[in-house]
Amino acid sequence: MSHSSQSIAAALSALDGWPLLQGPRVRLRGPRDADVEAFFELFGDPRVMRYWSRPPLTERAEAEQxxxxxxxxxxxxxxxxxxxxxxxxxxxxSCKLFRLNPTHRRAELGYALHPDHWGRGVAREANTLALDWAFGTLGLHRVDAGIDPDNTASRALLHRLGFVTEGRQRESFFVEDRVTDSELLGLLGSDWRRDR
Ligand SMILES: CC(C)(COP(=O)(O)OP(=O)(O)OC[C@H]1O[C@@H](n2cnc3c(N)ncnc32)[C@H](O)[C@@H]1OP(=O)(O)O)[C@@H](O)C(=O)NCCC(=O)NCCS
Incomplete structure (x- = not known):
């Protein structure tokens, strides 16, 4: 099936909720109010937020937001x-496709996993579900990712998924007083299919 900018926009507006994507060990589903505690735990954890574009949450209300x-x-x-x-x-x-852009048939990928589950291929499984949906069902042409160049775990994951490092923006993120470069990566739908 071939996809166009119009078909991507139409598929997005036709969604009546978050697509439920089931993998062998994890599933991707839409957020619920009851997830607020888990969200607070996740995004309040300094290990998770070490290379994030903002400091860890300190208030439960921030997780609600x-x-x-x-x-x-x-x-x-x-x-x-x-x-x-x-x-x-x-x-x-959490696993996120953001900056969804039907015109240019692309989006950006972001993710975070609670440290209790690191190192067991869970992020790879979760992001594979999202990318299969993004390229296969939605019909995106390209997915972008940006990381702190010191975030070796995130780079290893992205390279494992087939992303290619394409460049580096100098001093592009401030988290409080610390400024970091941003390593830019990309994955084309054609590479995704070819690699699998
Ligand atoms: C990045 C993150 C999601 C990886 O989760 P994970 O479930 O541990 O990753 P996986 O087990 O699926 O590993 C995927 C690949 O990356 C490699 N990898 C994972 N952590 C690594 C580390 N600390 N150092 C080196 N390689 C690592 C794995 O070996 C694996 O490669 P392989 O399949 O060839 O063995 C997790 O570390 C995390 O949530 N970090 C904090 C949030 C964050 O920084 N998000 C990204 C912001 S850009």
């Missing part, structure tokens, strides 16, 4: 932020 933003961005179809849920449907992470 993040969940509200998920719903607002879904409503506007500018982003799809899924919950990564374990076999008990507990939220253990």
């Amino acid at each position: 993040l969940l509200t933003r998920c719903h607002d961005e879904f409503a506007a179809r500018t982003a799809l932020e899924w919950i990564i849920a374990d076999e008990n449907d507990r939220a253990i992470g």
Whole structure:
């Protein structure tokens, strides 16, 4: 099936909720109010936020705001932020396609996983579900990612998924008083299919 800018825009507006994507160990599903505690734990953890574009959350209300933003961005179809849920449907992470751009058939990928689950291929499984949907079902042409160049785990994951490092922006992110470069990576739909 071939996809056009129009078909991508139409598919996004036709969504009546977050696509439910089931993998062998985890599933991607839409956020629920009950996920607020898990979100607070995740984005309040300094290990998770070490290379993030903002400092760790300190208040539960900030986690509520993040969940509200998920719903607002879904409503506007500018982003799809899924919950990564374990076999008990507990939220253990988040996986997000944002800056959704039907005209140029691209989006950006972001993710975070609770440290209890690191190092077991869970992020690879979760992001594979999102990318299969993004390229296969939605029909994107390209997915971008940007990382702090010191974030070796994130780079290893992206390279494992087939992303290629394409460049580096100097001093492009301030987190409080610290400024960092941004390493830019990209994955084309044609590479995604070829690699699999
Ligand atoms: C990045 C992150 C999602 C990786 O999660 P994970 O579940 O541990 O990753 P996976 O187990 O799926 O690993 C994927 C690949 O990356 C490699 N990798 C993971 N962590 C690594 C590390 N600390 N150092 C080197 N390689 C690492 C794995 O070996 C694996 O490659 P392989 O399949 O060839 O063995 C996790 O570390 C995280 O949530 N970090 C904090 C949030 C964050 O920085 N998000 C990205 C912002 S850009």
